[in-house]
Amino acid sequence: MATTNATIGLASDVTDSSLSISNSTQLNTAGTTTGVNTMTSVTKVLASTDQVDLITTSSVSTTHAYVYINNPSTDETKYFTVTIGNAGAGSPTDTEEIGRLYAGDFMWMPWDVDDDICVTPSSSDDMTVEYMVFS
């Protein structure tokens, strides 16, 4: 068992009264207080606008995981469309779009490891995507 903590902070002055949120949690296996003990960290450079099966269910041996994906680009026009769903034979199909990671954006979410997580680059120029999986 390992101890891994995730902390999020959100600060916004969009409203007249500013908003500040901070929370921290220990990453545990499903429904327990036992820490996750497996981590994967990957950086990939994609050079096509084809959808890519980024994180496959076969890469994780549990039914509960945490996923971090980052778009480190500094070009605001370069984004990844992130989807989740059933990967078809040889190419991802039947996927639900979660959202777009624009330059500098990241996402953090639990993953039930039922379906693959896919990304589609917005450009065929080299685009770097980084991800981590804790399970």
Added chain:
Amino acid sequence: MATTATLTLASADIAGDPVSVSKIATLTKAGSTNDLDQSSGLNRVHLRSTANKVLLAANAEGSDLAAKVYIINKSDDASLYLTVTINAQTIGKLYGGDFLFIPWSQTDIHANIEVAATNWTSSTGDIPVEYALFHEDTDFLTNA
């Protein structure tokens, strides 16, 4: 006007060497450097239903616009979880204390974000859920 999101991941023992990742993002409108200028504020509900409930209703106009969603399960019980879905596609389970921060495309009016207290019973108590939406909107232009 700006909204920033910071995520830190840290572990002293999940690998042979300590792991520490820290990322900060300034939330911008789609494909631009202009800040997101609209917010739902922080909301809190108490979930007591095993059926899916709409937490955030999709606006089809949002398909090509930027939106970020924060959801946290504030239960102290590590075994109580929320199942989070978008358009009936399960994303994952938020156990007590867990949170998510994701972009949200709202590809159509069915792309609602829904939550269900899947293993809730009358004896487990409610699951407190807090959430916030930061977004842009074509109908409410507030940023020149």
